[in-house]
Amino acid sequence: MNLEFDVIIVGGGITGLATAYKLTLMHPNKTILVLEKEKEVAMHQTARNSGVIHSGIYYKPDSYKARNCVAGRRELVAFAKEYNIPHDICGKIIVATDPSELPHMNKVFNNGVANGVEGLELIDANRIKEIEPHCQGIAGIWVACTGIIDYADVARKYAELIEAKSGGKNKVLVNQEVIAFEKNAYSTLVITKTNRFVGKKIITSSGLQADRLAKKEGQKSDAAIVGFRGDYYDLTEKGRSKVKNLIYPVPNPEFPFLGVHFTRMIKGGVECGPNAVFVFDREGYSRTAFSFKDTTEAFGFGGTWKFFGKHWRFGLDEYRGAFSKRFFLKRLNKLLPDLQMDDIVASRCGIRAMALSPQGDMYDDFKIEKNGNALHVINSPSPAATASLAYGNEIALMATEFFNWK
Ligand SMILES: Cc1cc2nc3c(=O)[nH]c(=O)nc-3n(C[C@H](O)[C@H](O)[C@H](O)COP(=O)(O)OP(=O)(O)OC[C@H]3O[C@@H](n4cnc5c(N)ncnc54)[C@H](O)[C@@H]3O)c2cc1C
Incomplete structure (x- = not known):
């Protein structure tokens, strides 16, 4: 196998894989390698979440989260349909149980409207009972476009497509824990416990280890x-x-x-x-x-x-x-x-x-830092699984510009 790649992505969770998938589509002539330390992709946050396709209702209007959640959800649902990934747009209710929660519930509803979330409805106690007969609330929001999916299935499909859509030129390798980087003038040597790979450019997207990987690569993040x-x-x-x-409370x-x-x-x-x-x-x-x-x-x-x-x-x-x-x-x-x-x-x-x-x-939103020939995804919080295709696209566009790729 060729050990030199145009870009090496460290971390085979849903964010790293969505980024590699989008780069594969955007840059058919580039070679891309994803390195994952576990024996399978997506074993940490991606496989251990609630499995909810979030609507985009909660987030501050015009925030990065709001835009990418709404766009990413629509793209994810289309992707799941195209590749037959089991999912169900079953809707959810957000329920207020105390009058003190009503102002924030209304704010959440207004955020949803401002964010362009489709199918929102303010509902009363009777309607709550019709939707969920055992649930007791004084008022609520019906969010029709929320759904459920298994994000490990989604991540595995991204991994499959990264290789398939590049004719096997791009790779996703597991059991490859990155332990060090050695930088030289034109590239970076990426050292795992068993191999050494050369990347002209580097992206780290390593979830719970994000700060450590960025630091190893030389980034001085304050997070x-x-x-x-x-x-x-x-x-x-x-x-x-x-x-x-799905039954949710009004969030704190x-x-x-x-x-x-x-x-x-x-x-x-x-x-x-x-x-x-x-x-x-x-x-x-x-x-x-x-x-x-x-x-x-x-x-x-x-x-x-x-x-x-x-x-x-x-x-x-x-x-x-x-x-x-x-x-x-x-x-x-x-x-x-x-x-x-x-x-x-x-x-x-x-x-x-x-x-x-x-x-x-x-840091409540997505956070990406730049350093020399590297991009570091420092924070990729919920709803990053829902928004993975949109975030992947954003990172791929940012990489295209930052790496000066045509
Ligand atoms: C309890 C919980 C509930 C959630 N519920 C939802 C939900 O319902 N809907 C939603 O949209 N989002 C939800 N989220 C958020 C979502 O799961 C995460 O935002 C998303 O999975 C982040 O993906 P990631 O790829 O950044 O991180 P991860 O999935 O953690 O992937 C990081 C990868 O990097 C690898 N790695 C780390 N260090 C190295 C190294 N040195 N070398 C090689 N590889 C390395 C890890 O093994 C891992 O596979 C939830 C999260 C949690 C934890």
């Missing part, structure tokens, strides 16, 4: 990644009869997470969650996982302490939910009062990569 675990519960057969599709405007919700999964079953708990191990998928390196790095970064200082109350609640099923259920009961302990069983979790600033603020 640091911290992980927030989201635990899910499965609904038992009895519990499942209480949820038809102070925080970038959507709140624990109910999601019917495309491959069967209904999940509820995820909460948002600071983790001591970026890729440790258990409630007690601990990594000395991850913990010392997180606490050695001033932004982490400032973040905790601002959000300690919210954090404590999230911790209680992580260790107490009863507490978790209490939160769910706000939406579904008749849900009981034996309706839910603990299941999987996912860890979100959140980029923090030195001031302790979360």
Whole structure:
């Protein structure tokens, strides 16, 4: 195999793969290599998310997120139809359970209208009951264009097409953990645990390791990644009869997470969650996982302490939910009062990569940094899976300009 490529992309999650797919279509004459450290692509955030095709309703009008979520969702649904990827545009309800939530609920609705989200409807308590008979709310929003999909399926299809559409010239290689970069005047040597590849240009898109990969390549980013675990519960057969599709609370405007919700999964079953708990191990998928390196790095970064200082109350609640099923259920009961302990069983979790600033603020939007011959995707938060084709396109266009490709 040729070991020299026009561009090497580090990270085979949905963002890196969508970027490689778009570059493959835009630049048929360039050679592209994606390096993924795990034994399969998309094993971290991409495979461990809620599997929701977001509408674009939540985001500030005209933000990068809003534009790319709406455009990316439409493109994703067309892509899923074209390649027969199972999905279902089943719609969802966002439900207010307390009068204090109504101003923010209305703001979310107005954002959706401004963002061009189709099929939005303000609904009353009776209509909520018609859509989800077990759900109790005082008012809500019906979001017709929300759907469900398995994002690992989508990422695998991108990987297949990167090779197929380039006649096999472009490659996606797994079991290739990048451990170092050596830069010279015209290219970069990319060193993995077992191989050495030469890239004329580099893109890193490595999710939970994004800050480390960027730093290894020589980028002096002021952002640091911290992980927030989201635990899910499965609904038992009895519990499942209480949820038809997707039920969301009105989100807390102070925080970038959507709140624990109910999601019917495309491959069967209904999940509820995820909460948002600071983790001591970026890729440790258990409630007690601990990594000395991850913990010392997180606490050695001033932004982490400032973040905790601002959000300690919210954090404590999230911790209680992580260790107490009863507490978790209490939160769910706000939406579904008749849900009981034996309706839910603990299941999987996912860890979100959140980029923090030195001031302790979360970067809420996509963040890409440039350095010499390299682009670094530092932050690719939700709805990056929904918006993957749109973000992939944005990064590919940015790369075309920055790399001076025709
Ligand atoms: C709990 C949870 C729920 C979510 N729900 C939704 C949702 O419903 N809808 C939605 O649109 N979005 C959702 N998201 C967000 C979405 O999943 C992420 O924004 C998206 O998957 C990010 O993709 P990524 O490619 O940037 O990261 P990842 O999927 O994490 O991929 C990064 C890849 O880089 C690889 N890598 C890291 N270091 C190296 C290295 N040294 N060498 C080689 N490879 C490396 C990793 O192994 C990994 O495969 C959710 C996220 C989480 C965690």
